[in-house]
Amino acid sequence: MIDIKYAGICHSDIHTARNEWGGGTKYPCVPGHEIAGIVAAVGSEVSGHRVGDRVGVGCMVDSCGECEPCRAGEQQYCQRGATMTYNTPVGEAVQPGGHTLGGYSTQVVVTDNFVVTIPEGIGLDAAAPLLCAGVTLFSPLRHWGAGPGKRVAIIGMGGLGHVGVKIAAALGAEVTVLSQSLSKQDDGKLFGAQHYYATADKQTFKDLRGHFDLIINTVSANLPLDDYLRLLRVDGTLVLLGLPEKPLSVQTFNLANGRRSLAGSMIGGIPQTQEMLNFCAEHGIGAEIEVISADQIDQAYDRVVASDVRYRFVIDTATM
Ligand code: NAP
Ligand code: ZN
Numbered sequence: 001m002i003d004i005k006y007a008g009i010c011h012s013d014i015h016t017a018r019n020e021w022g023g024g025t026k027y028p029c030v031p032g033h034e035i036a037g038i039v040a041a042v043g044s045e046v047s048g049h050r051v052g053d054r055v056g057v058g059c060m061v062d063s064c065g066e067c068e069p070c071r072a073g074e075q076q077y078c079q080r081g082a083t084m085t086y087n088t089p090v091g092e093a094v095q096p097g098g099h100t101l102g103g104y105s106t107q108v109v110v111t112d113n114f115v116v117t118i119p120e121g122i123g124l125d126a127a128a129p130l131l132c133a134g135v136t137l138f139s140p141l142r143h144w145g146a147g148p149g150k151r152v153a154i155i156g157m158g159g160l161g162h163v164g165v166k167i168a169a170a171l172g173a174e175v176t177v178l179s180q181s182l183s184k185q186d187d188g189k190l191f192g193a194q195h196y197y198a199t200a201d202k203q204t205f206k207d208l209r210g211h212f213d214l215i216i217n218t219v220s221a222n223l224p225l226d227d228y229l230r231l232l233r234v235d236g237t238l239v240l241l242g243l244p245e246k247p248l249s250v251q252t253f254n255l256a257n258g259r260r261s262l263a264g265s266m267i268g269g270i271p272q273t274q275e276m277l278n279f280c281a282e283h284g285i286g287a288e289i290e291v292i293s294a295d296q297i298d299q300a301y302d303r304v305v306a307s308d309v310r311y312r313f314v315i316d317t318a319t320m
Contacts, residue, residue: 002040002107005124006035006316007035007128008315011160013033013104014304015220022245024087030104031102037317038052043112048115058131059131063078063082084100104320126288134287138167139267139268140241148172149174150214152173154193155218155228157311162312164218170192217238289312290312290313300313
């Protein structure tokens with residue numbers, strides 16, 4: 001049992017609360033999968049966490065534990081479907097209402113294997129967004145080898161994107177931000193980006209043609225993928241993280257030409273979440289946050305949708 005101190009607001013919370021993903025939201029819905037808090041109690045068989053520990057919970061609270069991805073520590077790809085922190089059916093016996101309820105709350109009970117340790121050195125408030133945004137960027141950056149000598153672009157400098165810039169820079173990659181405008185350019189450079197371009201400027205797509213090894217798209221809306229595929233070098237990969245409501249289309253010519261790949265990636269497994277937190281602590285990385293009270297959530301949602309967030313809203317649960 002965890003006393004929740006802070007809960008980050010992910011754009012996925014908004015997609016879910018507003019029922020934007022094919023009508024799958026179960027109400028009453030309690031969003032929140034960027035949870036940071038303190039262990040309040042443990043069951044008799046729990047050995048990895050003690051009362052008083054600083055801990056986090058991300059997007060998942062359980063999985064089958066037996067399938068190939070689960071055994072590989074990639075519970076997010078559980079073949080029977082991981083139990084997500086909110087909006088997953090679990091039956092009345094487990095949770096009154098029949099589905100999981102998330103972190104916009106003061107306490108949560110989670111299977112010990114799905115609880116990670118927040119290292120000393122990262123504040124619980126700045127750590128909360130790492131539980132989703134952090135690992136969602138860390139995982140593909142590691143998988144596709146972001147590091148020295150690699151040119152990496154991050155599309156969209158919001159909650160996910162700004163953490164991605166910090167992590168990619170700490171991994172040693174040459175980082176470029178592709179944002180709608182140049183309004184956040186100074187911040188981008190502070191976070192570690194060497195280059196910053198506005199996608200509203202058509203010249204950007206001419207200047208950067210064939211330039212990147214890896215492009216990570218964090219945008220929550222539909223983008224013209226062909227424009228971005230053309231920015232990849234031979235064998236480059238465009239990874240989609242943003243989960244817009246409507247399907248995207250692609251000219252296959254832009255994949256064939258340059259043997260390019262179009263890929264996706266979903267959060268990260270529990271071991272990698274711990275690895276990411278340790279990496280962030282070692283490199284002094286936390287999310288840039290604006291702490292709000294519970295009665296400001298509706299306003300915060302509108303500001304996230306309007307790209308008016310610098311760079312993650314975090315709810316102080318003491319205000320609930
Ligand atoms: P966010 O804070 O709203 O950031 C998204 C950024 O995309 C904005 O800050 C903005 O950046 C850019 N953007 C927004 N609307 C745009 C438009 N119409 N055209 C071009 N750019 C636009 O959201 P987030 O919390 O980072 O989440 C981003 C997306 O990732 C959401 O769809 C969310 O559901 C999804 N997500 C996926 C995973 C996964 O595992 N794959 C995990 C978490 C979240 P600029 O102002 O810099 O242009
Ligand atoms: Zn999220």
